[in-house]
Amino acid sequence: MKRHALIFGLVGGLLIATLQYTEYRFVIIEHSVELYSALVAILFAGFGIWLGLRITRSRDTIRETVVVREVPVPAEAPALEPFAPNTARQQTLGITTRELEILTLIARGFSNREIATQLFVSENTVKTHCARAFDKLGAARRTQAVQRGKELGLLP
């Protein structure tokens, strides 16, 4: 995480230096200050968001494993259950959290590109997760993977 701060500082200094330099080059532009401000703002806001996401990601995984709630099945109201993913089967199949996450998005009909956008990762990454999940499910197509996932209680 220290590396993040370091990169942060470096990029910041570099950007400001660049700005300064370019201003000496092209002083002609009228409202350059506002433009620069906006540019810097956007860049650093994006960077900040990215950093924030990165920071909290480690928190996520920790928080995930804790909650174990015992719920007796109440013999009625079959449609109200929030769907309990079969974690046991997921474990035995070796399907990771990320893979299951992508599987559910596939089941909802999203393309790899759309999934990549939603999860803030590259399409290649999505494809990799797909391939591994398909392999573990013994599926050759995404439709088949969805079908298998539902059979195994991994997907709602």
Next chain:
Amino acid sequence: MKRHALIFGLVGGLLIATLQYTEYRFVIIEHSVELYSALVAILFAGFGIWLGLRITRSRDTIRETVVVREVPVPAEAPALEPFAPNTARQQTLGITTRELEILTLIARGFSNREIATQLFVSENTVKTHCARAFDKLGAARRTQAVQRGKELGLLP
């Protein structure tokens, strides 16, 4: 999530406006550009981090894996319904029998070629049916078509 973006934009514009205004007030400062850049950078970086945190926090609540330990209460046999396809909706959408037939096979994870073999028709025919069904369902992909079909009660 959209609210975040909106707030983001508003704050951004406000900040830039403020900067511009203040510059007209205190033009005396020498290296104001760099200072402003740095200020904006820091502010927006902070804001971005805050936003990132906020975003993931909402995600966290979803992320809490509620490990439901199912206490088996064999109340009823819910799987006895043979599934009645919603013919009314099928009618209104103009989906033909053949198209629905192929949709169910898609939902089971078969490829176009496999479907063609099972139905004793050519792969091109299957693709035509697919295209028409997708159009009627407003789907762009077969996974999406399956999802829509289940939503509409056309598929089990």
Next chain:
DNA sequence: TGCAAAATCATCCGAAAGGATGACGACATC
């Protein structure tokens, strides 16, 4: 601290899927 698992990204290539369009025969209906 160091290792193993997980997540990320990339490239190349072939297969599958999808869009657009045209055509033809069977059948029912008007």
Next chain:
DNA sequence: GATGTCGTCATCCTTTCGGATGATTTTGCA
């Protein structure tokens, strides 16, 4: 007999998927 629907098949072209493989970075845990 004209019209319309349905099922069938085709071609051309683009996009999307999937497989194989290698690499780097995080992260979790011993």
